[in-house]
């Protein structure tokens with residue numbers, strides 16, 4: 297299998313590139329350009345992680361990122377991908393959100409995508425949804441004024457019930 301497949305550096309996977317929209321390719325390219333601008337190496341794992349996150353608006357945990365990165369660059373070591381995600385986070389190219397349950401999920405950083413958002417997670421079905429970035433501005437202002445607390449609402453998801461689950465049998469006790 298690995299013998300028949302060209303390496304990432306020698307021959308970029310033109311077929312997979314064609315599947316992504318131009319904007320998504322640009323996002324991955326912007327991330328790679330930013331890596332270079334920072335004087336950081338553009339490794340196959342870092343490139344793969346940027347592409348995975350550029351190609352989706354889903355909320356992927358690191359294992360999901362690993363599974364998709366492995367399609368782009370088969371045979372990447374698990375720890376290599378984990379470290380790439382961590383390093384891209386440290387460099388400000390990738391951001392993470394903590395749901396109330398389960399592992400953190402990842403997006404490209406708003407500095408690359410040009411837009412930020414907050415998250416809500418349904419505690420019954422586990423669905424994570426994007427909500428407007430300014431949703432809690434009033435709350436943040438009050439906290440700052442009243443107790444001097446600087447709220448960072450983008451770091452954790454808010455918890456509740458989605459529309460479908462809220463409409464379902466209320467006797468079903470959510471977790």
Ligand SMILES: [Zn+2]
Nearest residue numbers: 418421458461
């Ligand atoms: Zn739900």
Ligand SMILES: [Zn+2]
Nearest residue numbers: 403413415426
């Ligand atoms: Zn999101």
Ligand SMILES: [Zn+2]
Nearest residue numbers: 392394400451
């Ligand atoms: Zn965190």
